[in-house]
Amino acid sequence: MDLKLLDVEPTEAERVVVDLFTGMGRDQLLPALHAVNDRVGWISQGALNHICRVLHVPPAEAYGVASFYSLFSLSERPAKITHVCVDLACQVNGAKALCDRLTDELGPAGAKSGWLRSPCLGVCEKAPAALAFEAGEVAKEQLLAPTHAGEVIAVAAAGPSHVDGERAEVPQAGSPGLRLLKRVGVVDPESLDDYRATGGYHALRTALLLGPSGVIREVSDAKLMGRGGAAFPTGRKWDATAKQPVRPHYLVCNADESEPGTFKDRLLMEGDPFAVIESMTIAGFAAGCSRGYLYLRGEYPRALHLLRNAISKARERNFLGENIMGHEGFSFDIEIRRGAGAYICGEETAIFNSIEGFRGEPRSKPPFPVEKGLFGKPTVVNNVETLVNVPVILTEGCEAYTRVGTEGSTGPKLFCLSGNVSRPGVYEVPFGTTLGELLDLAGGVPPGRELRAVLLGGAAGGFVRPDELDLPLTLEDARAAGTTLGSGVVLVLDDTADLGSFLLRIAAFFRDESCGQCVPCRIGTVRQEEALHRLVGKRPLSTSAADLQLLREVGQVMRDSSICGLGQTAWNAIESALDRLGYAEEAAK
Amino acid sequence: MSRRKKTEPYVRLTQPLVRDAGILRPATWDEALDRAAEGFRRNVAKNGPDAFGMFSCARATNEMNYMAQKFTRAVIGTNNVDSCNRTCHAPSVAGLAKVFGSGGGTSSYQEIEDADLIVLWGSNAREAHPIFFQHVLKAVNKGAKLYVVDPRLTSTGRWAHKWLRLNVGTDIPLAHAIAREIIASNLINRSFIERATEGFEEFVKAVEPWTLPVAELETGVPAELIRELAHAYAKADRGQLSWTLGITEHHNGTDNVLSLINLALLTGQVGRYGAGLNPLRGQNNVQGGGDMGAIPDRMPGFQDITDPDVTAKFNAAWGSNIQARKGWNLTQMLEAMERGDMTTVYIIGENPVQSEADCEHTIKRLSNLDHIVVQDIFLTKTAQMAHVVLPAAAAWCETDGTFTNSERRVQRVRKALNPPEGARDDIEIMSQIAERLGAPWQHMTGEKVWDELRSLSPLHTGMSYQRLEELGGIQWPCPSEDSLEPSFLHGRLWEEDPVKRGMPATFSPVLHSPPVDELTEEFPYRLTTGRRLDSYNTGVQSAGFESPLRKGETLDLSPQDAEKLNVKAGEEVQITSRRGQIQAPVRIDDGLTPGLVFMTFHFPDEIDVNIITIEATCPIAGTAEYKAAAIRIDKLPVKVA
Amino acid sequence: MTIVEIGLPKRLVEMTLDGESVRVPEGATILDACTAKGKSIPTLCYGDTLKPANACRVCMVEVEGSRTLVPSCSRKVEPGMVVHTDSERTQHSRKLVLELLGSATDLSTTPHVDEWMSACGADPSRFGPEAETKLQPTIVDNPLYVRDYGKCIMCYKCVDACGDQWQNSFAISVAGRGFDSRISTEFSTPLPDSACVYCGNCIEVCPTGALSFKREHDKREDGTWDESAQTQTTTVCTFCGVGCNLTLHVQDNEIVKVTSPHESTVTHGNLCIKGRFGWQHVQNR
Structure with a gap:
């Protein structure tokens, strides 16, 4: 195309990293932006211009893409920057005090002071958390969790040490009966041999014997439902994709885990990365995909490191590549794509746009991904947790699998416990376990406190009262109770929690993360936050009742008329706080 | 700062002018019309009707053009009528008419969108035909392959899957090499050739010498690329071949066009x-x-015109006595002026002083004339030489009529504005002169003129104004008011019935003839010319609006040549050809290869590029070789302040 | 004679529209069906020459069995579909969407929006005087275009017209995210430094007047823009042989604006800089 570029040149350092993309195309835009950001810490005009020259992308579009992601800066900033989480679980665990200290010591958040407020970093079990980053020839990232002001200030000055070596941990580590978490915190996540010694790659062998339709039948009969929040039957998705005559087919593993309070996929990827790779390979085999993309959220440096290692080791042993495990004609490989700070990219069609090098805006459905997905081709999108259920099914058999859980919700389920809870972390329980039993497993609220509420399902989920703890955690029971399990968030609030601030954070989260494509969500999330501010702050426009009414009307239009799940659910948690927790009456007082 | 003045926008003519004692002075309409008619009468009486020439206007309506040729043929009695299509596309018309019988592009724009392969040859459509290029891009975005053949890497070329950079003036060798490769690879469409063409054997012999290595040497296009295009074009289910002035503005423009037509005949890429x-x-x-x-x-x-049945039909309708022989084309008229055989011209809306190659020469020729009448909306450089200047209405917005576009679509032109006080409709002016010359012409509305044309031209018979309105224009041919023809021409060539198939299309074994203006040590650079997006021809219209894109005339050089000449962007240089000398600032364009330089012709009042272009013309169509002049570039001495 | 492309014959699909049984060609949208039935559905981001952007959500209707409302401009009719265009839910959605837009954006030059607002009782001032808006200074950085993004509703039409749907210049894109999203050149550089070629095709499709021609903008500013005194006449451009249709908007015997008919098979509503702006020479008088 006849590109018109700006009359600016990159620095030598920028040129060198961008030139590595020579000969590639638009779909490398996000990786190229990461490369520049990793090298110099921000995206200059010269760098963007050069990316456009090398990848043949119009500068205005590249700018539109770069400005979509919160991890990128299009104005100059220092090489060292620390992202301090202020989201739900961290807020409950002292993030505000931490930020106040940082403001005093380093100055207000911003490029100049070297620290930024961040949405959920996905380490809610170790709140409050921060992620330190330093650009350079080898970019360094270090997760600080749980952290304190002194540590953040020290690391902000000295820079992070390269990816910390701490192992993934789960409270149940080593307990018998675990299926999804059996290796997490037990085996060496860098060792393919350890993985195989603990049953790894048995499932793929079984899959190759069963053939694609056999695998799909097993998964369908196991009644495996998607664990990313929408709970769609996985077997149906695979079958619909497998049947599409158009080639190639793609597999996307959605590891853009960004729902506040969610960190189960990170633990799976950090604790059992080979299982993720094997599961993707099985899915690719079943749905006829020749290529898989693992879309990993940008804030998971350890998972990135471990997955890269797992992929390269799997390739060395022919668990990826051509004729896998000697199976003639089955070729499959995996490319990791890093997100760059956009919750919306976890939406199943936004993820395609992001991988293709466009703004991570959801697409209108229909057409559905199974028909027209990544690069316009039939595509399976599965969440990490969903995928790692597949080897369990193929190893134990679908009948055994359906005996776990309930009739409508089969198998084991991971829950992310955080907030005011004694032993936060990821827990694996069979579907049907009650919320009370799960809280007991995690030791309940800290001694001397009273349970106030549980946010179930995440920011897009809903609240449950202390008198509802006998709720069985199944898809159908949650639905019947007017709530959702969502991505498995169980965020516990005790009597010390400030519900008003908590709700304001939820509203701010949706406002910040709205992609801006459709009116109900783009403007509605702003109006929702404004009205909530007035309610919480007791500064009504006319009366609190009028503001409540406004809130409900805005909520309704977001739910009815937004393009995607983000806008459609942006009002869920707030509505449930108003109605289920009685916050409406409290605010109207 | 540039010492050169910016092109000033022209102001509309609102009063007739007549020349007295060498000076143009305002006159009344009656006086001016009398003078105009009197001059024509005087010259025709003295030197015969062929001393008269009509420069009709390719920018005016069909109705005006119809009346202009009628005026020439029926009122004056000569066939010396032509228009500036001579300066651009006469070779296309001549070539297409020679092979197929009618001189129009064969496809519709919609068909371009539905093509599988598009070849743009010598065409920077992205800038010169932007909306046509949108149709091309529709196809490209749907998956069609685009090949661009051009000495320059233009913005069009930047959209191509493959760009074939050929040396200026080597189009025939390239076309022949493609043809030879198609033949050698047995990719010809044998049934089409056998059924619908003739002259194939002779053609095979003509292209035989142009093997890929020989062609690579002559054209500069790598053999592999020539081969690729040959195979792609021959194998495409729907192949489109489009060209612009890069093909026609050569001394052998018609041969160039014929060499492209050969490719379509070879592969059956026409008539479908x-x-x-x-x-x-x-x-x-x-x-x-x-x-x-x-x-x-x-x-x-x-x-x-040489068919007696045809002239008889027109004579009956017009009450005239038309000469049944060809008149002079524009180039021949200019030559006749130089010889003194042509002594008077009626120029409607044309600006030959600035649009013809080698303009100094044109001015000299026009100065020979006894009587020049210019009818225009502006006092152009040509009007300034006239004896009578008649202020006209602007065709496209101040009159009712029709235009016909590149896909042969006749579309309505409608009057949106009243012409300025004092300006008159072209047809009205012409009628008033005709009346003064004794012809019983009444002023006719556009629609009346059109209906007369429809009654005489079977191509247009079915196109009433009402129907044009309802259908958003109609492509010719349209012989009946009750039906529409397919959007493409020459479907007859695919008919099985030889009667319906009609006249076969003939291969043209044309010969390569390099540019006339030879490159030598003294004139080592090849200058080619073209358009830019926001400007148009001599700039008379486009200078009327302020364009943020317009940077004025420049000499575009490759980075390598700029370095060799030790000149920087913006630096003024001297440009010399065998005909003249101008100065222009340098612009660096990495789409040019060393040895090739580029200028537009949009700013003749600032820098008149046609002082240095060559007037060598195509002997068949009379189009000048604007695309290939030999020049020298000299760095100017640094001025001491 | 060889085969001429006419496409496959279209089957008819039967659906129920506001209680009435309707048959429409396969592939038609709900909006097409409504238009065919003479029902007017308000739209802002829908463009007759563009693929639906689905962004404004003004045209939402209720389809039985669908959890959410659906955009009528893009949702294709399916056999047996039951559609309600005027249910309580759709009315609420339309009203709120218009209120949200009106609360953030200057809709003073958006045609029809006043009628729609009063029809559904929308009151954008409900969100209070402190509601955040997109109001911002108008950008005049070239002699041909004016960009007043305080009026921009982010319908994507300009971006689509500039991009791969028509012009393929890609001079503008959506930048930023959420409420901060905006139409922008790279790094907000002025248009003359961008890839803009001033075809005006973005202005042609802008539904709100956020993008306007300088002449129109100036005349509106000095109070001499009078649409009721304007005639619109379609003629043909003279700047090359493609034959683009121009609609001349004339006020007091002066061309004040040029558009192109969207149904023209030559232009589909698009022009180039010469057709769009190259008319001043005839009125230098």
């Missing part, structure tokens, strides 16, 4: 939906001007 041959017209009604008979060799609707 989606496959075709399409010259992109540079002016809004170049197509219509020819269709209306404002050319020296054809009556309206491409009817042969």
